[in-house]
Amino acid sequence: MDTAEMYRRFARQEVRGLSPAYEEVARAVAAGPELVGLIDTLPPAKRQPNLLLAAAGFLGGPRDDAARLPRWCVRHWDALRETILTHRTQTNEAGRCASLLPVLASLPQPLALIEAGASAGLCLYPDRYRYRYDDLPPVGPADGPVVLTCRTNGRVPVPERVPEVVWRAGVDLDPVDVRDDEALRWLECLVWPGQDDRLERLRGAARMAREDPPLLVRGDATEALPELVARAPRGATVVVFHSAVLPYLDAEARDRFVATVKSLPVRWVSNEGSPRLPAVLARLARPLPEDRLAFLPALDGEPLAMAGPHGEWLEWLA
Structure with missing residues (x-):
């Protein structure tokens, strides 16, 4: 266009x-x-x-x-x-963890998480946040830095507890250090005007990450992933995940990235806008909404749900 x-x-x-x-x-x-x-x-x-x-x-x-x-x-x-x-569009929306949580909690525990396109790595802490799905009892630590709220539709398998994460790492072309005030100000500028809840969420998550900064590697995800996977602790389920990363790759680079992930001994969790993974989109049994942008949380290439771009809603497909 x-x-x-x-x-x-x-x-x-x-x-x-x-x-x-x-x-x-x-x-x-x-x-x-x-x-x-x-x-x-x-x-x-x-x-x-x-x-x-x-x-x-x-x-x-x-x-x-x-x-x-x-x-x-x-x-x-x-x-x-x-x-x-x-600068880059590096929106680091912790709210997307609400879309990822049911998928991550369903995998064999404990988990070693690797995020491609991690920005400041705020989505590497799904075990640290508190979640509220509709009117269900909250999930996660009571002292979590933020509460992530999510409207659901369908039979969303809301877990009773957050996953156990024993190791976390991220890769990004230009990682954001949350201890850098100017870098954090850039992340704040990526929040849309009027979305004060998202801004407070970002600040709360950043304060938490400053106390326990994630391991972030600078580089191309396709090239860096094999070494990161090799560094993950034995006995953990290694999960490579990403959200809203593929719009910044051309078709050839996207295909190389997908092929690399599939070749590794990992579980692959994607959370991308509907046109970005054609193979995932092709497996949908129902049409996408026409009036709003929908992400497609998927496990190993199989779509599980439709979701809001910032984790604000989640509709299970099964």
């Missing part, structure tokens, strides 16, 4: 009903040919709405003001372009 349509789609399918400010701003960007023309000078992977709008917020721009933002971007384009080119 062209750039203007990318921003209209972002408004229509991703932020509608979740961030009214971003919905209006994205439509305003799409309607401004001068700004769209500037965005088109960026490499294709750098044209994404969340990256542009986060960069504007990082520089102090009015990212929640549809009337002012397009003009501000044009006036400050050089600085904005530099920020876009030197």
